Amino acid sequence: MTRKLPTLQVSENTTASPGAEDLLRILDSLDAAVYVSDMHSHDLLFLNAYGRQQWGEPDGRKCWQVLQEGQSGPCEFCNNPRLLDAQGRPGAAVVWEFQNTQDGRWYQCRDQAIVWSDGRLARVEIATDITERKALEDALKASHHRVERLAYRDELTQLLNRRAFFAACREQLACLPAEHVFAVLLIDLDHFKAINDAHGHAAGDHVLREVARIFRAELRDSDILCRFGGEEFALALPGTSLSDATALAERLRLALHASPFAYAGQSIHGTASIGVAAASCGEVSLENLLKTADQAMYRAKRQGRDRVCTASAQE
Numbered sequence: 170m171t172r173k174l175p176t177l178q179v180s181e182n183t184t185a186s187p188g189a190e191d192l193l194r195i196l197d198s199l200d201a202a203v204y205v206s207d208m209h210s211h212d213l214l215f216l217n218a219y220g221r222q223q224w225g226e227p228d229g230r231k232c233w234q235v236l237q238e239g240q241s242g243p244c245e246f247c248n249n250p251r252l253l254d255a256q257g258r259p260g261a262a263v264v265w266e267f268q269n270t271q272d273g274r275w276y277q278c279r280d281q282a283i284v285w286s287d288g289r290l291a292r293v294e295i296a297t298d299i300t301e302r303k304a305l306e307d308a309l310k311a312s313h314h315r316v317e318r319l320a321y322r323d324e325l326t327q328l329l330n331r332r333a334f335f336a337a338c339r340e341q342l343a344c345l346p347a348e349h350v351f352a353v354l355l356i357d358l359d360h361f362k363a364i365n366d367a368h369g370h371a372a373g374d375h376v377l378r379e380v381a382r383i384f385r386a387e388l389r390d391s392d393i394l395c396r397f398g399g400e401e402f403a404l405a406l407p408g409t410s411l412s413d414a415t416a417l418a419e420r421l422r423l424a425l426h427a428s429p430f431a432y433a434g435q436s437i438h439g440t441a442s443i444g445v446a447a448a449s450c451g452e453v454s455l456e457n458l459l460k461t462a463d464q465a466m467y468r469a470k471r472q473g474r475d476r477v478c479t480a481s482a483q484e
């Protein structure tokens with residue numbers, strides 16, 4: 170933001186200390202707002218040119234009447250008490266950031282208590298406009314969150330991605346006692362290519378999102394569900410036995426079986442083949458457990474799809 174500020178002209182006698190007029194000129198030449206207010210009555214005692222351009226003349230008003238919008242009393246966030254020490258004398262300066270309620274701009278404020286010329290306690294604030302820096306910081310934060318989401322979430326379903334699934338499972342396995350059971354399900358949608366071919370890729374995407382939603386609704390917070398890839402989902406169930414995991418797999422299968430997906434006036438029927446495996450945490454590697462569940466899932470496919478198969482002893 171460009172402002173017209175008075176040019177600084179120091180008094181001709183450069184060897185002497187600057188007089189009151191020079192000091193005022195210095196304050197009025199700053200590219201920052203400077204104001205002084207009474208610590209107790211909140212009367213605005215001084216506002217430099219930058220502040221007057223931004224918020225108008227003090228005209229005997231209170232600081233909150235000039236500097237803020239729509240208030241009938243001192244600011245709730247007024248930090249005057251923080252500027253005094255335990256004895257009520259001027260203490261250390263406080264630096265903070267604040268979005269002004271009148272102009273909506275962000276300021277870095279440096280507040281300090283001082284003893285004013287007539288002996289009363291006053292607050293001096295120097296406020297520098299940091300709106301552009303804030304906008305840049307916000308943009309960087311948003312971009313950081315987006316990158317983080319992309320690294321750990323599947324964009325289409327918003328479930329964990331494969332990488333996050335492995336990380337979450339490893340964390341759980343490291344925490345759980347060796348004798349605890351750990352079950353995994355591999356869930357592969359049936360004839361998904363045919364769904365895409367018959368209804369279009371966008372309809373297929375819709376089905377994947379809906380499947381994720383249906384599964385999430387059936388699960389506990391501690392269950393780890395991910396989109397493993399394509400039309401395949403993986404689910405890890407820490408502390409769940411093979412029989413309980415198989416019962417849950419059957420519930421998920423039925424939930425899908427019972428839910429025709431509505432998309433653009435079409436009704437799409439989807440089913441899944443599910444393989445289940447479980448082991449004690451200390452007994453088996455995650456890779457082997459997934460491999461076993463994968464073999465069970467392929468058995469379900471071979472046996473006609475839309476079914477749950479549990480890892481057999483040979484697997």
Ligand SMILES: Nc1nc2c(ncn2[C@@H]2O[C@H](COP(=O)(O)OP(=O)(O)OP(=O)(O)O)[C@@H](O)[C@H]2O)c(=O)[nH]1
Nearest residue numbers: 357358359360361362363365370371373374399400
């Ligand atoms: N719409 C959509 N389709 C996907 C996505 N990822 C994978 N697919 C499709 O899923 C289909 C998977 O096909 P196949 O591996 O032949 O498996 P299938 O048709 O489900 O058959 P079975 O698994 O044997 O029952 C392919 O046509 C992929 O293009 C996706 O993100 N969106």
